[in-house]
Amino acid sequence: MKLNALTAHEILDLIKDKQTTPQAVLDEVQQHIKQSDKDVHAYVRLAKNSNISDVSVDQNAIPIPIGIKDNICIKGEETTCCSKLLTGFKPPYNATVIEKLKASGAMFVGHTNMDEFAFGSSTENSFYGVTHNPWNLECVPGGSSGGSAAAVAANEAIWAIGSDTGGSIRQPASFCGVVGLKPTYGRVSRYGLIAFASSLDQIGPLTKDVTDSALLLNILAGHDSKDSTSVDQPVPDYTKALTKDVKNLKIGVPKEYFVEGMDAEVKASVMQSIEVLKQCGAQFVDVSLPHTEYAVATYYIIATAEASSNLARFDSVQYGLRQNPAQKRKTTLVDMYEESRSVGFGEEAKRRIMLGTYSLSSGYYDAYYLKGLKVRTLIKNDFDKAFESVDAIITPTSPTTAFKIGARAKNPLDMYLSDIYTISANLSGIPGISIPCGFSKEGLPIGLQILAKPFDEEMLFRIAYTFEQNTEWHKKKVGF
Numbered sequence: 001m002k003l004n005a006l007t008a009h010e011i012l013d014l015i016k017d018k019q020t021t022p023q024a025v026l027d028e029v030q031q032h033i034k035q036s037d038k039d040v041h042a043y044v045r046l047a048k049n050s051n052i053s054d055v056s057v058d059q060n061a062i063p064i065p066i067g068i069k070d071n072i073c074i075k076g077e078e079t080t081c082c083s084k085l086l087t088g089f090k091p092p093y094n095a096t097v098i099e100k101l102k103a104s105g106a107m108f109v110g111h112t113n114m115d116e117f118a119f120g121s122s123t124e125n126s127f128y129g130v131t132h133n134p135w136n137l138e139c140v141p142g143g144s145s146g147g148s149a150a151a152v153a154a155n156e157a158i159w160a161i162g163s164d165t166g167g168s169i170r171q172p173a174s175f176c177g178v179v180g181l182k183p184t185y186g187r188v189s190r191y192g193l194i195a196f197a198s199s200l201d202q203i204g205p206l207t208k209d210v211t212d213s214a215l216l217l218n219i220l221a222g223h224d225s226k227d228s229t230s231v232d233q234p235v236p237d238y239t240k241a242l243t244k245d246v247k248n249l250k251i252g253v254p255k256e257y258f259v260e261g262m263d264a265e266v267k268a269s270v271m272q273s274i275e276v277l278k279q280c281g282a283q284f285v286d287v288s289l290p291h292t293e294y295a296v297a298t299y300y301i302i303a304t305a306e307a308s309s310n311l312a313r314f315d316s317v318q319y320g321l322r323q324n325p326a327q328k329r330k331t332t333l334v335d336m337y338e339e340s341r342s343v344g345f346g347e348e349a350k351r352r353i354m355l356g357t358y359s360l361s362s363g364y365y366d367a368y369y370l371k372g373l374k375v376r377t378l379i380k381n382d383f384d385k386a387f388e389s390v391d392a393i394i395t396p397t398s399p400t401t402a403f404k405i406g407a408r409a410k411n412p413l414d415m416y417l418s419d420i421y422t423i424s425a426n427l428s429g430i431p432g433i434s435i436p437c438g439f440s441k442e443g444l445p446i447g448l449q450i451l452a453k454p455f456d457e458e459m460l461f462r463i464a465y466t467f468e469q470n471t472e473w474h475k476k477k478v479g480f
Contacts, residue, residue: 022063042151046110061105067160085344095192113147142172167422174397174447185429186231189224197306214238241458247281252390269438301372308356316340397447
């Protein structure tokens with residue numbers, strides 16, 4: 001098998017045994033990108049200097065080629081959030097996760113495509129064009145981390161990182177048949193992540209299997225004094241949680257997640273997955289998350305409000321696109337703001353800015369944003385109560401498999417419902433993982449979502465690894 005098709009831990013074993021070198025792996029990844037990315041379009045720009053590491057490769061190094069979502073800052077590398085407004089912006093500093101990757105010996109392949117400012121569920125809202133799902137090039141890869149998920153699925157990266165605000169790692173992982181993890185809010189530093197919604201955003205890994213996910217989280221996790229929301233809590237070695245043992249674990253199945261509108265093949269795959277874990281010794285019980293029906297509305301009030309506030313900083317004065325107003329005898333600073341933002345932001349970004357500004361405006365703040373915060377607390381309380389009696393919760397990752405490119409582009413509400421099963425984890429701050437659990441008749445991947453208590457990523461890995469070792473879904477590969 002080609003080196004670029006292997007997992008990170010398989011490559012590390014080969015390097016340790018001196019059967020290959022980090023450079024050979026990187027060369028194969030880069031060569032494969034030249035051949036396949038014209039069809040997939042997982043990357044928006046490739047690194048001129050792939051080795052972002054300043055350390056020599058030793059026995060503790062993890063010199064693996066990695067794709068980085070285009071909203072994570074790398075010093076001196078253009079970082080645009082796939083928006084015209086940030087064209088030419090080169091950060092003067094590294095995100096904390098980039099510093100951690102440098103220390104591990106990582107090799108930067110390039111910035112991956114995404115929905116502009118992470119606004120979307122399909123990676124159709126990028127200034128640089130659409131990313132295609134490697135399993136079916138006519139379908140979307142999910143979003144907003146669709147480029148990272150597609151790169152891993154198409155073997156254009158050994159692993160990648162993305163950001164998850166309402167499911168933006170887990171949903172594309174489901175659509176592309178890879179493993180996607182959203183850590184607990186505060187587990188991974190957000191310093192250097194260009195913000196969408198600051199109380200919801202979280203960086204996490206996209207990988208080919210569960211072992212790689214644990215390895216990459218070992219690198220990324222940890223307290224950061226530069227991030228005021230980072231939690232100062234010890235980070236365990238997540239690879240030690242990779243045991244095939246779920247005996248006597250109690251896993252909840254929320255009735256609110258199995259309702260009309262779910263694809264029949266998705267439901268069948270999830271139910272079969274539950275049977276697999278039952279045979280491994282897990283116990284399943286019904287749980288209720290009664291405020292689930294309000295999650296989408298709550299999320300889009302809070303997320304757009306925070307987005308409106310965060311995107312106000314992009315005024316085109318110090319960096320990014322500056323559009324000079326044309327055909328005016330006298331122009332003002334406000335004219336420049338309006339012209340630059342009108343040209344620089346895409347349609348979805350404008351939509352979310354307007355929605356957020358409205359819900360924060362005088363006379364509407366209490367009716368919308370404040371009420372959204374109160375419902376968010378109720379949703380969190382639902383999970384707290386459920387976790388009093390169960391160790392984890394299992395749901396579908398998405399109600400459907402990947403849909404056709406353009407199918408939902410003209411109906412934002414249909415697009416927003418793509419994240420109906422993932423949003424609650426961000427509102428509650430809990431960790432969640434999506435793993436492959438089946439395929440549709442059309443050959444499209446189906447994802448299983450596992451949720452756990454705050455800072456109990458070890459439980460996610462334990463259950464996910466047990467399932468993975470007792471099934472073959474993760475071994476099915478794209479023909480790229």
